[in-house]
Amino acid sequence: MAQRATLNSVAEAAAVSRQTVSNVINSPEVVSPETRERVLEAIERLGYRPHTAARQLRTTRSQIIGLRIAPVGNGVSGVVLDQFLHSLTATAEEYDHRIMLFTAADDESETRAYADLIASVGVDAFVLTHTHHDDLRTRWLRERELPFVTFGRPWGAEQDHPWVDVDGARGTRLATDHLVRQGHRRIAFVGWPEGSETGDDRRAGWSAGLAEAGIPERREAAVFDGVEGGRSAAARLLDEPLAPTAFVCASDSLALGVVGELRDRGLRLGADASVIGFDDTPTAAVLGLSSVAQPIAEVAAECVRQLRVMLRGEPGPASALLPPRLVLRRT
């Protein structure tokens, strides 16, 4: 009896690697026309149906969830995604699901990794991070009707899929409201260059807080994330006439740079100037930096809940926008 065709049997028949077969299916433009034709011929001859094969996995249920992580941990802010990883592993396990890790150089490689993980390990579902406008990964997964959830909003009208996110604008709004209540009127925002959806969202919360307080000025600096970026942004803002007395920052890294610059200028934190970061990293805790905390354990639990709804084939899971909270410390 003929066996069901698999990625492996197609690869063998066409004398190419499994990756090449996957490329022909998902990114034909990267394969030479000659090889492509040979692989397509083998796919047709063996009756391989990649999308159906993927769909059938849902009845097999490996209970394995795939998650892409960065090849190297990245500094102060990367810790949030590592916390998410820990929480996701623990919550998934309560329901007998396991987390399998992989890395990818970019979104397109990530979709190739999906195909490979489905074919080789039988991964059931995926959790995605770093969503952005026009995200080809979510399109790829939806076209194949594969279960997935994103930690991060779709950030685009056309992308309708389950997601969990933290309301960043609400976080910076909490920070701004707190500073206004403390009596600050010159409250600057230190964020990232425009076009980063997460960054724009955090800026919006600060701007709305100032509007509510009847403050017209919008003092801000946009820099790449990092302590040095925060330091140079603060230096620029402090050199202006009527310098800001408070800073709402899009990340703890930026906030730590601001704190460093204030210290170097002899300004007393919490007295002469106030700083609030974002992400409540261990570094912020150690330094007594106030920060907006994302409810990471809740995000992980909600991701697992939504995946389970999908894997059981129940009606479309609702998306969830979770509120952050403000952690006040010395700064």
Next chain:
Amino acid sequence: MAQRATLNSVAEAAAVSRQTVSNVINSPEVVSPETRERVLEAIERLGYRPHTAARQLRTTRSQIIGLRIAPVGNGVSGVVLDQFLHSLTATAEEYDHRIMLFTAADDESETRAYADLIASVGVDAFVLTHTHHDDLRTRWLRERELPFVTFGRPWGAEQDHPWVDVDGARGTRLATDHLVRQGHRRIAFVGWPEGSETGDDRRAGWSAGLAEAGIPERREAAVFDGVEGGRSAAARLLDEPLAPTAFVCASDSLALGVVGELRDRGLRLGADASVIGFDDTPTAAVLGLSSVAQPIAEVAAECVRQLRVMLRGEPGPASALLPPRLVLRRT
């Protein structure tokens, strides 16, 4: 034809959960005598051979490596194991291996998780962290001839298995030698209570450095890891007559506490007193704290190399003790 007995078929035959079967095999004392008898009867009747089943996996080759992580990320120092996780995932992937995560409350639960991961997912091999004296996990794996490698030494003569570790004593020795060359003579050690193998190793390097420099005094304080611990240790040492002018610390968390206490006493870091931490965390980098850096990417690469040697059935892989390096900053 009779199918090969599995953990699942035994569980079904005995009308118990898969976990209970696993418990009867690995931790019979936690199962009631009555249930135990029923399960043992099913094992015998179906001819289930757990150890053989595990061994057979090596010919199947799932290419999956299991790794236990803590349920929640833990502060400043936990970042090192997260860095290891990132590097391990990237390196394993180069050789088509994947990392699967799991959590466990203690070492005994970890061995039960091994059994479950082998039975349910077909995990090929394990990477262990947090090795310690008389480690029941490594004994469990060796008895079953399962491939594994530890990030951490066996810390006991009887435990002969492949491992990769970083020479902690060499790290604190580098730190101590540097401080001696700077002219310090009163160099204290801030570490953990005796009996932590890693901590004792780091203390030994400091002590050897002082011996080499002909310094007889051994000023030290042992506290539980954390910024507050470091702070109180420094306070105690600084209140003694002829207070130390330099501190070698077993972790960055401890070092950050020492730095805080020095600042509060108006002592200028790098001038009046010097502090060197351990692990070169992002927090240390941000604060300008000198620290001993573990070569985490190399540890991960060596772990993967050793596992590959084992999975190919080649002669016993050598163990590796890798040298750390000293990263000098302001403190």
